[in-house]
Amino acid sequence: MEGIPERLAAKPSWLITQLATHARRLSAAGHEDARAGAYHYRILAALREFGAQSQADLGRRGNLDRSDVVAALNELAASGCIERTPDPADRRRNLVRLTDAGVDQLHRMDRSLDRVQDELLGPLSADERATLTGLLTRLLAHHRTS
């Protein structure tokens, strides 16, 4: 079987979306023991690095829709990873706080995600990995601000 149509193989948008599918597959496999998905990781990461904050802030920092934050927080609360308390300073908001169990969960996911990066970048040298992440970071910053 001859390979993939040139029209596809030559398009960066094809390369990126196809590689993203592989990245998702690898991440899902890495997370299967943690029983958590990408949304949960983004939230735990934002909580760890920026401290207790509102659900809206979590959504902005992790690039999540407010409604998706709600669902993910429900699951994280059910497994004891976070706690929701009304913000006394602004009664519209919930203050979301990371529990010790949440920190443990984050570290577990960190370790499996580190392994995932290695599988994902497979054949690339350290220099090439740095070049790639540099280019991707610039592109992402461009699309985030424009």
Add this chain to the structure above:
Amino acid sequence: MEGIPERLAAKPSWLITQLATHARRLSAAGHEDARAGAYHYRILAALREFGAQSQADLGRRGNLDRSDVVAALNELAASGCIERTPDPADRRRNLVRLTDAGVDQLHRMDRSLDRVQDELLGPLSADERATLTGLLTRLLAHHRTS
């Protein structure tokens, strides 16, 4: 608002999946006048470059599940872009053929997708674009064969 958590921003898997989301958004915007999606383009591209072939072949070349090929072909047939005829040499198969209208549709989508690549790669120089596509191509080939 401080930016994105370091844990995320530093991970190639995050960069790739996020950039893929932007790529999908741009592509969808480009395709909105064509009333077709990525699946349709992959099929049209495979038909154009490899000629009339079975639905299973289309799926393998465009990296699509057989069942998704069925649905996309139903829509492409409804808009007159392809024709399905039973393969006389193997009565399990359908021979899918590209019509003139299908060629036109493919060219329309080609043009908008070319514009999409430019928006997607935005700030990168020609050299950087070549470097990026080279790295992505190597990674994709690695994950396709392994």
Add this chain to the structure above:
DNA sequence: TCGTAATCGTTGGTGTAGCCAACGATACAG
């Protein structure tokens, strides 16, 4: 040659990711 395996198109699901609209409650600016 006969029976088993493999392939094909099709139907009908599943799960994830990224959205959007609308609601009541609350905060804030004029």
Add this chain to the structure above:
DNA sequence: CTGTATCGTTGGCTACACCAACGATTACGA
């Protein structure tokens, strides 16, 4: 005080990537 904005929440949607199973057909091996 009145409008505007934000917050959490509910309920929905689309696209994309899959999987299992079925009847029909073909290929292959004993």
